[in-house]
Amino acid sequence: MDSRASALVDAARLILVLLVILAFALRLYQLDYQSLWRDEVDAVLFARRDLSGLLPLFVRAGHNGPLYYLILHFWTRLVGDTEFSVRFLSLICGVLAVPLVFRLGWRWVGWRGSLVATLLCATSPYLIWYSQEGKMYALLFLSSLVSTYIYLLALDRNRIYLWAFYLLLTAASMYVHLLAVLVVSFHFLLFLVTWPRYRPALKSWLATFVILTLPYVPLARWEVPLLLSPFTTGHQFYRLHEILTVLLFAFSLNVVPYRGLMPITLFVFLLLAGIFLYRRTNWAVESRALRRVIQNHQESVSLSLYLFAPIVSLFLLSLVMPIFTDRYLMTVVPAYLLLLACGVVAIRQRSAALAAACLALVLASNLYVVFLQGHTRIKSDFRSVAQYVQQDGRGDLMMFLIPHGRRVFGYYYQDPFRWAEPPHTNRGVGADEVAEAMEEATAGHDEVWLVVSEGELWDSRGLVKGWLEGHGVLLQRRSFARVETYLYSLESRAGLRCAGCSAPRTRDYLPQDSSCARL
Amino acid sequence: MRKLHDAIAFLRSQLRAASSLVPLIALSLLVALALTRVGVTMAYPAFQSPISPIETPVVAPTEVPPAPPSESPEVPPTEPEVPPTAVPGEVGTPVAPVTEPEPSPAGEEPTREATQTPDTVEERSSSIRGLSWAVLIDTCVVGLSSLWLCCGGIALVLFILGVVASFVLRAA
Numbered sequence A: 001m002d003s004r005a006s007a008l009v010d011a012a013r014l015i016l017v018l019l020v021i022l023a024f025a026l027r028l029y030q031l032d033y034q035s036l037w038r039d040e041v042d043a044v045l046f047a048r049r050d051l052s053g054l055l056p057l058f059v060r061a062g063h064n065g066p067l068y069y070l071i072l073h074f075w076t077r078l079v080g081d082t083e084f085s086v087r088f089l090s091l092i093c094g095v096l097a098v099p100l101v102f103r104l105g106w107r108w109v110g111w112r113g114s115l116v117a118t119l120l121c122a123t124s125p126y127l128i129w130y131s132q133e134g135k136m137y138a139l140l141f142l143s144s145l146v147s148t149y150i151y152l153l154a155l156d157r158n159r160i161y162l163w164a165f166y167l168l169l170t171a172a173s174m175y176v177h178l179l180a181v182l183v184v185s186f187h188f189l190l191f192l193v194t195w196p197r198y199r200p201a202l203k204s205w206l207a208t209f210v211i212l213t214l215p216y217v218p219l220a221r222w223e224v225p226l227l228l229s230p231f232t233t234g235h236q237f238y239r240l241h242e243i244l245t246v247l248l249f250a251f252s253l254n255v256v257p258y259r260g261l262m263p264i265t266l267f268v269f270l271l272l273a274g275i276f277l278y279r280r281t282n283w284a285v286e287s288r289a290l291r292r293v294i295q296n297h298q299e300s301v302s303l304s305l306y307l308f309a310p311i312v313s314l315f316l317l318s319l320v321m322p323i324f325t326d327r328y329l330m331t332v333v334p335a336y337l338l339l340l341a342c343g344v345v346a347i348r349q350r351s352a353a354l355a356a357a358c359l360a361l362v363l364a365s366n367l368y369v370v371f372l373q374g375h376t377r378i379k380s381d382f383r384s385v386a387q388y389v390q391q392d393g394r395g396d397l398m399m400f401l402i403p404h405g406r407r408v409f410g411y412y413y414q415d416p417f418r419w420a421e422p423p424h425t426n427r428g429v430g431a432d433e434v435a436e437a438m439e440e441a442t443a444g445h446d447e448v449w450l451v452v453s454e455g456e457l458w459d460s461r462g463l464v465k466g467w468l469e470g471h472g473v474l475l476q477r478r479s480f481a482r483v484e485t486y487l488y489s490l491e492s493r494a495g496l497r498c499a500g501c502s503a504p505r506t507r508d509y510l511p512q513d514s515s516c517a518r519l
Numbered sequence B: 001m002r003k004l005h006d007a008i009a010f011l012r013s014q015l016r017a018a019s020s021l022v023p024l025i026a027l028s029l030l031v032a033l034a035l036t037r038v039g040v041t042m043a044y045p046a047f048q049s050p051i052s053p054i055e056t057p058v059v060a061p062t063e064v065p066p067a068p069p070s071e072s073p074e075v076p077p078t079e080p081e082v083p084p085t086a087v088p089g090e091v092g093t094p095v096a097p098v099t100e101p102e103p104s105p106a107g108e109e110p111t112r113e114a115t116q117t118p119d120t121v122e123e124r125s126s127s128i129r130g131l132s133w134a135v136l137i138d139t140c141v142v143g144l145s146s147l148w149l150c151c152g153g154i155a156l157v158l159f160i161l162g163v164v165a166s167f168v169l170r171a172a
Helices: A003-028 A038-047 A051-058 A066-079 A083-123 A125-131 A137-157 A160-176 A178-193 A199-228 A240-253 A261-277 A289-296 A298-320 A326-350 A352-375 A382-392 A405-412 A431-442 A463-471 B002-019 B022-038 B121-129 B133-171
Strands: A397-401 A447-452 A473-480 A483-489
Touching: A003 A083, A003 A125, A038 A066, A038 A083, A038 A405, A051 A066, A066 A083, A066 A160, A083 A125, A083 A137, A083 A298, A083 A326, A083 A352, A125 A137, A125 A240, A125 A326, A125 A352, A137 A160, A137 A178, A137 A199, A137 A326, A160 A178, A160 A199, A178 A199, A178 A298, A178 A326, A199 A298, A199 B133, A240 A261, A240 A298, A240 A326, A240 A352, A240 B022, A261 A298, A261 A326, A261 A352, A261 B022, A298 A326, A298 B133, A326 A352, A352 B002, A382 A405, A382 A473, A382 A483, A397 A405, A397 A431, A397 A463, A431 A463, A447 A463, A463 A483
Parallel strands: A397 A447
Antiparallel strands: A447 A483, A473 A483
């Protein structure tokens, strides 16, 4: 290695260290700002189980991510299960992924592209969001990234221990999330597309893919019958172009409602430049035209496969059973970032100023969205609800729409509380049945809290709230992020409506109709 | 003055170089325009996950198949709250969504959780065994047709790409 190359490597390493520190800082910033939402609390409750309750999940039908819950179990035993500590596990995974993106990028797109991709990874609002969430997605990102990196090493070096390590990691990924298996479609296709580059590894490759089916058998045992059944998941069906749109917005701008044309144009521009303009290898291979195109653009072809093969696989799966959610495709984010980086490098080859401007704009967009994520209540704010109800002190019964909110509320509300489950009216329950169920549920209670979050998933016709309004007096109402709270008095269940306007009376209304504000 | 002249020359050269990217910029703008018109992102439920089948007919508890591979397939057993005052099973006793709890271990809320949990593993298994052959064959046929169509689409795209690439390379 000459002195210039050596200096470059040293500089790249130094920048990498700085980027890892930046990634850590951005992920630590406002780590517990958002309240835990229901899936995170479920993860915490799973982790609180003992091993005899956790281990059977590995073979039980319908369970996703048992390995994550197992890891979280040991983690929370070590550091507790506060919001900060639960999310810190994801933070560690998110930060560890940053140098891995660098290593992966170095193999595919050289040091310059690799550093750009690492910078994008460190500041990506999407990755920061999931590095601050107490769920399995940061771990899924990390495990699939390691799996892909080891796979490339195994293809290159063709060592048994590397193939074994790949097998282990890929199998573990499947138990971190069911759909981690989608990235295997990319691994499979990469070998075929780059043929005959990895010809010496053919036997090991074949053996590995055969063995790889074994750890999948316990999952396939219940997944295949489920796929063939008429069961519906609750996920909406998305067409392929809709999936691509959702992913583009999610990976670029995440969940913040920031939907202007210009920022997304910039990301599309870089992505297209990465796919069509980037060219690193410069081989003059005398072969058929298509193969020469693939070989000359091997990096962008490989990265495009990495990005699109799992997406198309998920779409095909969705034709049988709608299952699409952007985070299930967390495994393809490295490809997206590397292609953006390729785009920056390809533009730089034409105009350095334009490339610098594009990169600066992307960074500005990333940091802006990260700032918004850290200063806007986006997840359902049950933490504030619990504080509010506790401070208010009134109410002797809690009702939650949807009932899953009870678990999140219970996480934050430390004291015991009484609760009742409202009827699931979306299952075709009528008004009479609702009335009967509500009468029974609220019998003996004078003041009832109704906590509504995602209520349309449980009671889209508003029958439960309607019953409370018709049979009680609304004492107060307060809105939080994605959660509404209502306190009703049921002390007198007759004559509760204002005779003048037939609106439900509130405590502010005097018994005489003339005092009603609506008159 | 000379510096200004150099800066203008630099900008000119950059603009000339960047002009080759104009078609790609225009294409990006068109793609972004098309994507922002799709409108799916506004209705998309962001990071949330569904809790149960939406707008599906009532399914008897014993017919509920296994839970979907969502993040929270069932309620873990540890519950800090006191049980509700209502008699277990009185309140609604809804057909529980697939994310509902499984019977809790000994000592933790023994009755209520169990009564509200129709979709136990055994019931799930029985629903799979009771799968209609007609539905199975129908699903297979539809799946194979979709796969066939998709393969055809991919083959067509590859063919077009191959033709274009051969022309480009011949010209080069």
